[in-house]
Amino acid sequence: MFIVVVKLVIAGVIGYLLGSANSSLIVGKFYGVDVRKHGSGNAGMTNTLRTLGKAAAALVILGDILKGVLACIAGLYIMRGGVTAEIFNRDYLGDMGLMMGGIFSIAGHNWPLYFNFKGGKGILTTLSVALMMAPAMALTLLGVFIIIVALTRYVSLGSIIAAALLPVGSLLLGKGPVFVIFSGILALLAVFQHRENIKRILGGTERKLGEKK
Template sequence: MLDFVVAAAISYLLGSIPNGLILGKAIWGVDLRQHGSKNIGATNAWRTIGKAGGISIFALDFLKGAVSAYLGLHLGGSELAGVLCGILAIAGHSWSVFLAFKGGKGVATGLGVIAALMPMVTLIVFAVWFAIVYFTGYVSLGSIVGAALVPILTLFFGLHTEFLILGLIAAVFIIYRHKSNIERLLNGTESKIKAAR
């Protein structure tokens, strides 16, 4: 039990690390909270400081989720512990203790969690996300569709109930965090990361 408590605490704190804010300021001299969508995530970083910044921040946020889920699996000793630690990492990213309980939308961190627990689901979700972003230019649309696919694919592959619960929680949470993006998509004012192919 103590091992799980330690893993849970580390997962939340790890998730809380604001990579976008730290890298943006340290390397590019830019506070992402003052530019674009004012979000510290990879999409705003890509638009504001360029491809290298976006990819770097995405990778670090992804690792926060993957490492947290791994800690849960191996310190907590069960798939449920892995799921709970993954959820705590997403919560930390979205409500960071280092940012007065504000943060990002949890997409990259959530993908990292899914990757550590359900690699096949992750490959499909990432492929769908990439295709949508490539052909439409809308990162938010790719993220929303990708999130919705997770519980569907979990059922399709017959994975354990813990993973289905994770998929449902992550999907609802990520879609909810994108509610303003959904409004802009519907009225045609959502920003594109690049021109559609």
């Protein structure tokens, strides 16, 4: 049991360090811009799109998804001692390592060690972790996100609702209690990071996608 706990801690640390490599801040350095000082002040894809444009936003999407995937694979590797085929044929311990690495990669994105603990909201990294945990459910919730954004043009609202549905989807699919708990943590992190957006949505001051400042 002690070895399992140690491995989970290692998976979490590696996930956090990977997540701390905030893509929007790294991309911004090549443009000579700290996106936290522009637009909404958030170090994420949406603010990067508004501040630096589509090419920079595309790089952020790639980076944020990749680090979540790598963190999950690292956690799986640490718990199982191998990667090949295990990504698609996992056991309980493998899933624990994968989810631990994934959750801490989101925490690293939100509160990055390398950038004074001021990061983004972690939605893209949350998506990548959810895809590693349960691909079909994650893609379904991605569809929910797209529909909500298309109807309302509120990226934040789509993110909040899709994330909040993670534990609901886990329960409906009959996932185990540990999976549901991890899903709930993912949802809580996403909603917590969007608390200011929720206030602005309720107050009618939230910016819509494509809306000029």
